[in-house]
Amino acid sequence: MKKIITFFIFLIAAIGLFVAATNNNTNDGLVVGDVAPNFSLKNIDGKTVSLDSYKDAKGYVVIFTCNTCPYAVMYEQRIIELHDKYAAKGYPVIAINPNDPEVKPGDSFEKMQQRAAAKEFPFAYLFDDGQEVYPAYGATRTPHIYLLDANKTVQYIGALDNNPQDASAVTTKYVEEAIAALEAGEKPSTTYTKAIGCGIKVKRS
Amino acid sequence: MQKIILLLFSVVFLALACNQPSKVENSTAKATTPTPSKVKILEGLPPIYNDFEDLVFIFQQKNDTTYVINFWSTWCAPCVKELPYFEELNQKYANKKVKVILVSLDFPKQLETKLKPFLAKNNLQSEVLVLTDPDANSWVDKVNPTWSGAIPATVVYKGDKNEFYEKSFETLAELEEIVTPFL
Numbered sequence: 001m002k003k004i005i006t007f008f009i010f011l012i013a014a015i016g017l018f019v020a021a022t023n024n025n026t027n028d029g030l031v032v033g034d035v036a037p038n039f040s041l042k043n044i045d046g047k048t049v050s051l052d053s054y055k056d057a058k059g060y061v062v063i064f065t066c067n068t069c070p071y072a073v074m075y076e077q078r079i080i081e082l083h084d085k086y087a088a089k090g091y092p093v094i095a096i097n098p099n100d101p102e103v104k105p106g107d108s109f110e111k112m113q114q115r116a117a118a119k120e121f122p123f124a125y126l127f128d129d130g131q132e133v134y135p136a137y138g139a140t141r142t143p144h145i146y147l148l149d150a151n152k153t154v155q156y157i158g159a160l161d162n163n164p165q166d167a168s169a170v171t172t173k174y175v176e177e178a179i180a181a182l183e184a185g186e187k188p189s190t191t192y193t194k195a196i197g198c199g200i201k202v203k204r205s
Numbered sequence: 206m207q208k209i210i211l212l213l214f215s216v217v218f219l220a221l222a223c224n225q226p227s228k229v230e231n232s233t234a235k236a237t238t239p240t241p242s243k244v245k246i247l248e249g250l251p252p253i254y255n256d257f258e259d260l261v262f263i264f265q266q267k268n269d270t271t272y273v274i275n276f277w278s279t280w281c282a283p284c285v286k287e288l289p290y291f292e293e294l295n296q297k298y299a300n301k302k303v304k305v306i307l308v309s310l311d312f313p314k315q316l317e318t319k320l321k322p323f324l325a326k327n328n329l330q331s332e333v334l335v336l337t338d339p340d341a342n343s344w345v346d347k348v349n350p351t352w353s354g355a356i357p358a359t360v361v362y363k364g365d366k367n368e369f370y371e372k373s374f375e376t377l378a379e380l381e382e383i384v385t386p387f388l
Contacts, residue, residue, distance in 0.1 A: 140353060162340045163340060164341075194352075194353060195354075
């Protein structure tokens with residue numbers, strides 16, 4: 001009997017360690033269920049935008065993305081279409097460029113303005129000046145998506161869909177499915193996927 | 206011309222032959238979901254795999270060779286920078302049963318325009334394969350659950366011993382450091 005109890009204590013300790021290790025691996029940012037911190041960042045039109053700028057939002061599609069990453073470029077049109085489809089329903093896209101322009105000159109504020117104008121971005125495209133917002137969220141990639149509900153609680157983290165290279169070959173639209181779940185008053189069935197993309201370009205120390 | 210066709214046939218045959226071990230393991234699971242073409246062969250390009258399941262055998266070899274499998278692409282600058290160290294490793298340790306496999310994740314649309322000229326120019330001696338399976342969330346965890354999916358990333362394994370590195374290597378010595386414990 002004693003042996004069995006000892007075994008179970010070990011097992012529980014082992015599981016505890018495993019969980020701790022897993023959590024450490026996924027960095028220190030937000031997890032699903034956390035309330036996302038607000039931010040106040042400069043938009044390409046010069047105005048300051050925060051989550052509170054969207055008065056009637058039923059949710060927020062916060063996307064860390066940029067001009068230069070090939071994955072961000074491949075997803076650009078799909079992000080535009082996502083906003084066109086869901087902003088009116090209360091789920092606006094809020095794009096944030098987290099890259100340091102000294103490391104990646106193509107991601108400077110001026111280049112953001114040029115890109116947004118050329119592609120007629122219908123959504124806010126904010127500059128994470130000082131690189132404080134992306135670490136608070138725990139974003140590591142561009143594009144990296146955080147879907148928040150009306151209470152700013154994180155409901156989904158990850159990729160937009162399951163085929164970065166070819167929009168026409170997508171079989172699972174993670175973000176759209178998660179929004180549909182929120183609309184139905186349910187929790188999304190997929191709450192986490194790996195966002196495949198480029199590493200965020202951090203300021204050189 | 207006939208020679209080329211013969212060569213292509215033997216490449217396909219070899220690829221299929223190598224594929225056997227994993228096929229046997231998965232035969233029951235695979236029976237319901239037939240995959241049409243496993244390996245695509247295009248002139249001037251390495252074998253192209255569109256389904257990770259068809260490539261998984263390179264991670265499952267049960268022999269005394271140490272496999273160093275590096276995920277890279279021509280659009281990934283740190284990957285391209287570290288390729289020479291993998292090439293040097295492959296050459297230097299060839300007689301110590303080390304085999305380097307470079308798995309390119311170049312996009313299908315860029316294989317002709319980017320990968321082909323890159324390979325022609327650089328004349329890589331290590332084995333190169335192309336993986337175009339777009340659904341990364343279905344296979345990244347199978348390489349290693351801790352992998353974020355970012356490249357460069359490197360697997361070193363021999364038999365059941367397996368290590369994974371999501372990082373770039375700055376020198377040959379740094380790479381040797383992780384490989385020599387396997388020898």
